[in-house]
Amino acid sequence: MRIVDTHQHLWDLDLFSYVWLETQPAPGSLTGGRPGLRRSFRMEDYLTATAGLGVEKSVHLEADVDEPYMLAETRHILALAEQPGNPLEAVVACARPESEGFRRYVDQIAGNPRLKGIRRILHTQADELGQSAAFRDNVRSLSQYGLSFDICVLARQLPIAIQLVEYCPEVSFILDHCGVPQVKERVLDPWRDDMRRMAAFPNVVCKVSGIVAYADQDHWTPEDLRPYVEHVIECFGWDRVMFGSDWPVCTLSASFRQWVEALSALIASAGESNRDKLFCENAIRVYRLN
Numbered sequence: 001m002r003i004v005d006t007h008q009h010l011w012d013l014d015l016f017s018y019v020w021l022e023t024q025p026a027p028g029s030l031t032g033g034r035p036g037l038r039r040s041f042r043m044e045d046y047l048t049a050t051a052g053l054g055v056e057k058s059v060h061l062e063a064d065v066d067e068p069y070m071l072a073e074t075r076h077i078l079a080l081a082e083q084p085g086n087p088l089e090a091v092v093a094c095a096r097p098e099s100e101g102f103r104r105y106v107d108q109i110a111g112n113p114r115l116k117g118i119r120r121i122l123h124t125q126a127d128e129l130g131q132s133a134a135f136r137d138n139v140r141s142l143s144q145y146g147l148s149f150d151i152c153v154l155a156r157q158l159p160i161a162i163q164l165v166e167y168c169p170e171v172s173f174i175l176d177h178c179g180v181p182q183v184k185e186r187v188l189d190p191w192r193d194d195m196r197r198m199a200a201f202p203n204v205v206c207k208v209s210g211i212v213a214y215a216d217q218d219h220w221t222p223e224d225l226r227p228y229v230e231h232v233i234e235c236f237g238w239d240r241v242m243f244g245s246d247w248p249v250c251t252l253s254a255s256f257r258q259w260v261e262a263l264s265a266l267i268a269s270a271g272e273s274n275r276d277k278l279f280c281e282n283a284i285r286v287y288r289l290n
Helices: 043-050 067-081 102-109 127-131 133-140 155-167 191-199 222-236 256-266 272-286
Strands: 003-008 055-061 088-094 115-119 148-151 173-175 204-208 241-243
Touching: 003 043, 003 241, 003 272, 043 256, 055 067, 055 272, 067 088, 067 102, 102 133, 127 133, 127 155, 133 155, 148 155, 155 173, 155 191, 191 204, 191 222, 204 222, 204 272, 222 241, 222 256, 241 272
Parallel strands: 003 055, 055 088, 088 115, 115 148, 148 173, 173 204, 204 241
Antiparallel strands: none
């Protein structure tokens, strides 16, 4: 099976700082940091994790680096994508659309053919940040650069994300992690209705990623994920869904291989053509990969 991984992370603690590794709770937890992730994850680690699985291309998603390092991290990953011997082909960079210096920042990285989009993580921020006029206007300006915007929100924040998409009809949006449903708690509503509303916008594609980390990390099964995967595919259709590993965050619950095998089992009856769309073909189109 050919795989394009649309959601891989790398971080090198010898180069950059990530305060969230120390202060923010792990998915599904209310307290404590992320000790399982509190080390460097470099390209050699990713290659080991994906060995033998058919990963042909990958997209690097910014890892919420501390703000002073945003530009340096982006340039570092773009340079890594130029090196032979790894599947990295595209980069989604960290940015702060709420900042008045947003467009000056984007001007410094725009034009690199491997830069495909921007992300600002919202699920750790106050709701008001993603609702501000400056934020929405700056996201709307991404169409001028030919860049997409990855949306990372909690399920309860999906209405805010829907408002943003509605305000920016010319921007291509990618919804990360199936909208971050509460998998461990088996909560489906109002997430299901909000996902239907989001899918009504033709400029939104959804990543089937991340949800294994929101399951019961010690006792999950593929069946725990089924209602979320099937609903996303029902809403968006086979042409607007993409596989993402969310590695190494997924390792809180599962290895890269375990996540691929679980998702493959859940869609086994869908046929080879739809499987290839989910795991490979849609990603090449959406992220404009060579």
